[in-house]
Amino acid sequence: MSDENTLVFLKIPSKIGAWSPNTWKTRSTSSYSLNYKGIPYKTVWVEFPDIEKTLKDLGVAAYTTQPDGKTPLYTLPAIYDPTIKTGLTESFAIARYLDEKYPDKPMLVPKGTEVLQKAHINAMQARLEPIWQFMIPKTAWSLNERSEKYFRRTKEEMESQTMEEMYPKGEKRKEEWKKLEKGFGQADKWYGKEDVLVMGGKEKACFADFAFAGYVIWIRILFGKESEELKDVSRWQDGRWGRMIQALEQYE
Amino acid sequence: MSDENTLVFLKIPSKIGAWSPNTWKTRSTSSYSLNYKGIPYKTVWVEFPDIEKTLKDLGVAAYTTQPDGKTPLYTLPAIYDPTIKTGLTESFAIARYLDEKYPDKPMLVPKGTEVLQKAHINAMQARLEPIWQFMIPKTAWSLNERSEKYFRRTKEEMESQTMEEMYPKGEKRKEEWKKLEKGFGQADKWYGKEDVLVMGGKEKACFADFAFAGYVIWIRILFGKESEELKDVSRWQDGRWGRMIQALEQYE
Numbered sequence: 001m002s003d004e005n006t007l008v009f010l011k012i013p014s015k016i017g018a019w020s021p022n023t024w025k026t027r028s029t030s031s032y033s034l035n036y037k038g039i040p041y042k043t044v045w046v047e048f049p050d051i052e053k054t055l056k057d058l059g060v061a062a063y064t065t066q067p068d069g070k071t072p073l074y075t076l077p078a079i080y081d082p083t084i085k086t087g088l089t090e091s092f093a094i095a096r097y098l099d100e101k102y103p104d105k106p107m108l109v110p111k112g113t114e115v116l117q118k119a120h121i122n123a124m125q126a127r128l129e130p131i132w133q134f135m136i137p138k139t140a141w142s143l144n145e146r147s148e149k150y151f152r153r154t155k156e157e158m159e160s161q162t163m164e165e166m167y168p169k170g171e172k173r174k175e176e177w178k179k180l181e182k183g184f185g186q187a188d189k190w191y192g193k194e195d196v197l198v199m200g201g202k203e204k205a206c207f208a209d210f211a212f213a214g215y216v217i218w219i220r221i222l223f224g225k226e227s228e229e230l231k232d233v234s235r236w237q238d239g240r241w242g243r244m245i246q247a248l249e250q251y252e
Numbered sequence: 253m254s255d256e257n258t259l260v261f262l263k264i265p266s267k268i269g270a271w272s273p274n275t276w277k278t279r280s281t282s283s284y285s286l287n288y289k290g291i292p293y294k295t296v297w298v299e300f301p302d303i304e305k306t307l308k309d310l311g312v313a314a315y316t317t318q319p320d321g322k323t324p325l326y327t328l329p330a331i332y333d334p335t336i337k338t339g340l341t342e343s344f345a346i347a348r349y350l351d352e353k354y355p356d357k358p359m360l361v362p363k364g365t366e367v368l369q370k371a372h373i374n375a376m377q378a379r380l381e382p383i384w385q386f387m388i389p390k391t392a393w394s395l396n397e398r399s400e401k402y403f404r405r406t407k408e409e410m411e412s413q414t415m416e417e418m419y420p421k422g423e424k425r426k427e428e429w430k431k432l433e434k435g436f437g438q439a440d441k442w443y444g445k446e447d448v449l450v451m452g453g454k455e456k457a458c459f460a461d462f463a464f465a466g467y468v469i470w471i472r473i474l475f476g477k478e479s480e481e482l483k484d485v486s487r488w489q490d491g492r493w494g495r496m497i498q499a500l501e502q503y504e
Contacts, residue, residue: 119376119460
């Protein structure tokens, strides 16, 4: 299947399997994207402190900047396309690239839906805000040592608190988890009773489904398949998100 | 054009023309919707305190409830369809009804876009949050006396402050207006350079465009066509929202 022209998918390894930390959610989104289009690829693992050098060496530009607004910020996931000897980062940009390169495969961003899909992703970001205080520390705790050190240093500086301080405990935890449920509840209102996926029904997926599902998969991996947290999300809103993950399972 | 079977569009009158206050934004959305589909209708004006009785008399159900979660909350805009002797409220529900009744006219909610459009509307609501503190008082100040009294009483109770207290002044005003610009800036990121409307290009509109444009029209009517406020919004994000309103002008 794989030759020197095979797409390369760059991801960050961890102690608990194939995922990257802060960008893990979007890594899962890009996995879904590649699998949905049925494009063969090989995986390259990159530790956190090596991301910048690796992408620079491959000639892949940074998608965004550091908080100073100037210094490029190199992030994963990324893909590298040996046929054009360059690549790109950021899951939506990757999806658009895949759609352009493989227009005969199912489209991740069907014509006319780009603005709407971005709005969907943005709305989910706003509504699921409470998730970060759980997931950033959980992420730190599950990285390989070298990446963890790097991740902690940069995140703890940015947030002005340690991972252990950020993670909600006791009553606070209950409240914040409740807020997360409410956030999912907002999204629930957008769906018709029978809709499982964003474009209706449960057959035709699109990028926004994969971006949304990324949140749930994130919880599944960081808390575990048998965790109460995953069970919560799967039963919230009458089991809607459990059904969503099930409908997309074939693309994981 | 109009006979006893003509659709009836119910709106709230005001001192400054054909618009309703809190629900004015959505009234404009519904006007756009009717005009986009090219459906003839006649307008009935309903003062604020008469909404509930009018809708009940017509057999139109409330779409939502009072903050107590039980008591029905009767709102405008509404349409009444004499052919089925009932009607409905809430702009999205109205759009869906029009699409069902007139499937041969341009679709407001094309198949597969309902969840996405609702997410777009929801994202705009979240991002344009700072607009309300300007628009609620501006609304009160422009109602007919009977409606203003009613509107003030209910709103001031709900917000625990007078309209005059709510309206931002001085430095606060500058900051909040800046926040609003940032909110529009969020939406700007979803659009490609050449996109004017949500579905790309500037020809094919959809409900989410009309819901979004409602915010700008709201500013235009309440602050005035020549106001600095409208000029601000029209030039923000490189004139994107000015172009949007222009592209939709034919449906106003």
